[in-house]
Amino acid sequence: xxxxxxxxxxxxxxxxxxxxxxxxxxxxxxxxxxxxxxxxxxxxxxxxxxxxxxxxxxxxxxxxxxxxxxxxxxxxxxxxxxxxxxxxxxxxxxxxxxxxxxxxxxxxxxxxxxxxxxx
Numbered sequence: 001x002x003x004x005x006x007x008x009x010x011x012x013x014x015x016x017x018x019x020x021x022x023x024x025x026x027x028x029x030x031x032x033x034x035x036x037x038x039x040x041x042x043x044x045x046x047x048x049x050x051x052x053x054x055x056x057x058x059x060x061x062x063x064x065x066x067x068x069x070x071x072x073x074x075x076x077x078x079x080x081x082x083x084x085x086x087x088x089x090x091x092x093x094x095x096x097x098x099x100x101x102x103x104x105x106x107x108x109x110x111x112x113x114x115x116x117x118x119x
Contacts, residue, residue, distance in 0.1 A: 008032075013055065014031055014051065015028070015051055027047045052070055056074065072090065072094070075094065
């Protein structure tokens with residue numbers, strides 16, 4: 001595993017997960033000769049969020065292969081608009097996600113109000 005954690009100077013941060021069968025053996029965020037282990041019980045989602053935070057806090061440009069994924073995380077988790085150019089697929093996803101989140105929020109509020117005793 002150690003030789004898979006080696007990165008080059010200025011290599012873009014990315015996630016490496018080590019899996020055997022259906023067992024997760026390690027998750028790391030690595031790049032630019034540095035690696036950071038993510039607790040296994042936190043899983044891939046925590047690694048993805050750590051990756052997003054790395055790019056966001058260091059103000060790095062998202063790499064093309066997963067720029068739209070990080071842009072979606074930025075928009076919907078950090079609630080910070082992504083100001084660079086986005087793909088047509090991203091715009092479709094964004095529209096559907098916003099519609100779905102509003103619908104879920106509306107249903108949650110209805111459930112709260114219908115279950116509470118307001119009289």
